[in-house]
Amino acid sequence: MTLAPEDHTQQIPQGGYYSQSTPPAPPAPPTPPLGEGSRPDPKRDRRFGQTMGTALLAAVLASGGTYAATQLGEPSTATSTTPAATATTNPNQNSSPTVVQGNASSPDWSAVAAAVAPSVVSIDVTTQQGSGAGSGVIFDRNGHVLTNNHVVQGATGNGSITVTLSDGRTYNATVVGTDPSTDLAVIKLANAPSDLTPITLGDSEALKVGDPVMAVGNPLGLSGTVTTGIISALNRPVSTGTSNESPFGQQQQSGDEVVTNAIQTSAAINPGNSGGALVNNKGELIGINSSIASLGQGAGSQSGNIGIGFAIPVKEAKSIAEQLIRSGKAEHAFLGVSTRDTVVTDGSAKRAGAQVASVSSGTPAANAGLKTGDVIIAVDGQRVDSATALVAQIREMKAGDKTTLTIIRNGSRQDVSVTLAVKPDSPS
Numbered sequence: 501m502t503l504a505p506e507d508h509t510q511q512i513p514q515g516g517y518y519s520q521s522t523p524p525a526p527p528a529p530p531t532p533p534l535g536e537g538s539r540p541d542p543k544r545d546r547r548f549g550q551t552m553g554t555a556l557l558a559a560v561l562a563s564g565g566t567y568a569a570t571q572l573g574e575p576s577t578a579t580s581t582t583p584a585a586t587a588t589t590n591p592n593q594n595s596s597p598t599v600v601q602g603n604a605s606s607p608d609w610s611a612v613a614a615a616v617a618p619s620v621v622s623i624d625v626t627t628q629q630g631s632g633a634g635s636g637v638i639f640d641r642n643g644h645v646l647t648n649n650h651v652v653q654g655a656t657g658n659g660s661i662t663v664t665l666s667d668g669r670t671y672n673a674t675v676v677g678t679d680p681s682t683d684l685a686v687i688k689l690a691n692a693p694s695d696l697t698p699i700t701l702g703d704s705e706a707l708k709v710g711d712p713v714m715a716v717g718n719p720l721g722l723s724g725t726v727t728t729g730i731i732s733a734l735n736r737p738v739s740t741g742t743s744n745e746s747p748f749g750q751q752q753q754s755g756d757e758v759v760t761n762a763i764q765t766s767a768a769i770n771p772g773n774s775g776g777a778l779v780n781n782k783g784e785l786i787g788i789n790s791s792i793a794s795l796g797q798g799a800g801s802q803s804g805n806i807g808i809g810f811a812i813p814v815k816e817a818k819s820i821a822e823q824l825i826r827s828g829k830a831e832h833a834f835l836g837v838s839t840r841d842t843v844v845t846d847g848s849a850k851r852a853g854a855q856v857a858s859v860s861s862g863t864p865a866a867n868a869g870l871k872t873g874d875v876i877i878a879v880d881g882q883r884v885d886s887a888t889a890l891v892a893q894i895r896e897m898k899a900g901d902k903t904t905l906t907i908i909r910n911g912s913r914q915d916v917s918v919t920l921a922v923k924p925d926s927p928s
Contacts, residue, residue: 584602584608585599585600585601585602585607585608585611585612586599586600586611588600594641594698595619595697595698595699595700595701596615596616596618596619596697596698596699596700596783597615597700597783598615598700598782598783598784599611599612599615599781599782599783600782601781601782604781607712607781609714609726609728609781611783612714612779612781612782612783613714613716613726615783616699616714616716616777616779616783617666617716617724618638618665618666618667618697619637619638619697619698619699619700619777620635620636620637620638620666620699620716620717620724620776620777621635621636621637621638621645621663621664621665621666622634622635622636622663622664622717622718622721622723623635623636623645623647623651623652623661623662623663623664623673623687623718623775624661624662624663624664625651625652625654625655625659625660625661626655626659626660627654627655627657627658627659627660628658628659629654630654632651632654633718633721633772634647634648634651634652634717634718634772634773634774634775634776635647635651635716635717635718635772635773635774635775635776635777635789636651636663636687636775636776637699637775637776637777637785637788638696638697638698638699639686639698639699639821639825640696640698640825641692641694641696641698642688642692643671643688643689643690643692643696644676644686644687644688644821644825645663645673645686645687645688645689646684646685646686646775646788646817646821647684647685647686647687647774647775647788648683648684648685648774648775648788648790649678649679649680649682649683649684649685650683650740650774651685651774651775652675652678652685652687653678653680653685655675656675656678660672661673661674661675661687663687663689664723665696666723666724669693671689671690671691671692671693672689672690673687673688673689673690674687674688674690675687676688676824676825676828677823677824677825677827677828677829677830678824679820679823679824679829679830680758681757681758681759681832681895682758682760682812682816682820682830682832682895683740683758683760683790683812684788684812684816684817684820684821684824684830685824686821686824686825699777699779699785700782700783700784700785701784701785701814701818702779702780702782702784702785702786702814703784703786703814703815704763704786704787704813704814704815704816705815707731707734707763707780707786708731708734709730709731709732709733709734710730710731711730711731711780711781712728712729712730712780712781713728713729713730713731713765713767713778713779713780713781713786714726714727714728714767714778714779714780714781715727715728715729715765715767715768715769715773715776715777715778715789715809716776716777716778716779717772717773717774717775717776717777717789718772718773718776719769719770719771719772719773720770720771720772721772722772725773727767727768727769728767729765729766729767729768729807730765730766730767731763731764731765732764732765732766732808733763733764734763734764735761735762735882735883735892735893736761736762736763736764736810737759737760737761737762737886737888737889737891737892737893738759738760738762738791738810738892739757739758739759739888740758740759740760740790740791757888757891759888759891759892759895760790760791760810760812760816760892760895761813761816761892761893761895761896762787762790762791762810762811762812762813762892763778763786763787763810763811763812763813764808764809764810765778765787765809765810765811766807766808766809767809768805768807768809769789769792769805769808769809769810770792770805771792773789774789774790774791775788775789775790776788776789777789778811785814786811786813786814787811787812787813787814787817788811788812788814788817789809789810789811790810790811790812791809791810792805792806792808792809792810793806793808793809793810794806813896815896816895816896819898831898831899831922831923832895832899832922832923833894833895833897833898833899833901833920833921833922833923834863834864834894834899834920834921834922834923834924835863835864835865835890835894835918835920836859836860836862836863836864836865836866836921837856837857837858837859837860837863837865837870838856838857838858838860839854839855839856839857839876839887839890840854840855840857840887841854841855841886841887842854842855842875844875844877844908845908845911846877846908846913851877851885852885852886853875853876853877853884853885853886853908854875854876854877854884854885854886854887854889854890855873855874855875855876856870856871856872856873856874856875856876857872858872859871859872863921864918864919864920864921865918867918867919868905868916868917868918868919869916870905870907870916870918871909873909874907874908874909875907875908875909876890876905876906876907877906877907877908877913878905878906879893879894879903879904879905879906880893880903880904881904881906894920897920898920899920899921899922899923900919900920900921901919901920902917902918902919902920903917903918903919903920904916904917904918905917905918
């Protein structure tokens with residue numbers, strides 16, 4: 501398998517979550533560059549099925565997993581399991597229990613599944629263009645549910661949304677706010693019950709490659725499915741197309757490229773788990789499952805799990821969700837450069853980076869002294885090896901955050917301190 505060579509990231513076409521009837525419309529054309537630091541006129545390789553002898557690694561939206569389909573809403577009688585685990589309540593948080601593992605290297609996943617199940621929901625969307633299904637997590641006791649934008653964006657017009665809890669109760673829901681550029685959205689249950697169990701939020705900043713994880717959601721309509729795996733990689737820049745592409749063929753107002761500084765996991769991921777939970781062995785939410793890698797049609801039309809799935813880190817998801825609940829929209833950090841992929845000499849070696857093609861006046865980049873031709877190779881010590889990777893790093897931050905860019909200018913390394921601003925609204 502080979503990755504798309506242009507930007508060393510997985511190109512992930514929009515609208516791949518489980519659709520029950522009408523198939524997704526073809527993707528819209530690329531949109532103008534992002535202010536965070538994107539390539540001018542980014543290109544996407546849509547040549548699925550046109551490779552010979554080598555499988556082109558593409559990806560689709562609709563993370564999830566179907567390894568062991570279990571109905572988590574039903575209470576289970578634990579058999580003899582080793583090691584033992586206990587669940588402790590979080591009275592101050594009014595959220596799902598935290599699981600204390602007897603042996604962290606060999607987690608009791610039954611305990612984790614039981615703790616998380618009440619906080620994960622199935623989402624069904626119906627519009628004039630078709631119907632589809634996805635997943636979500638209960639964010640608070642007021643009935644707010646966090647999910648992916650591509651799961652519910654078709655219902656922002658005349659569509660309808662229903663949410664089914666783990667115990668089978670179903671409620672109508674409405675969209676509170678969407679953020680297409682991060683592929684996140686918040687919906688709210690109508691007449692929400694008082695016994696909702698919000699999911700406990702974890703710390704995505706503390707994750708390590710190799711940590712055990714569980715994905716929970718609604719793949720292929722199989723509600724309450726859990727799968728396990730490990731964190732395969734962190735800070736993986738993943739592009740899922742443009743945010744004006746809808747699974748129902750509708751055009752959205754924003755045309756930003758959807759870029760995530762993603763958690764990569766080996767937990768089985770399949771269509772329908774978009775918006776579902778990725779949790780650690782304590783049962784804490786560490787990411788929102790959002791996309792999967794898949795083999796293109798030319799490689800045998802394999803569109804399900806191949807062991808490469810991606811989730812939006814909870815740090816970013818929490819920030820966006822709180823903003824959407826508060827005002828119905830979200831602000832984003834802004835650097836103010838246009839960049840392109842390049843390879844630069846770094847001492848006696850060469851390395852990939854994001855070369856500054858232009859700097860907009862009056863922006864954080866201009867105020868920090870960035871210049872055309874500078875090559876950005878790291879953000880706060882995290883490697884940047886493409887223009888998309890730079891966008892992913894900046895998008896994970898908030899306006900007002902201070903960050904250090906490591907650049908190569910005229911063959912020499914130097915650090916540049918930048919205070920990020922609020923990204924201006926995209927022109928209509």
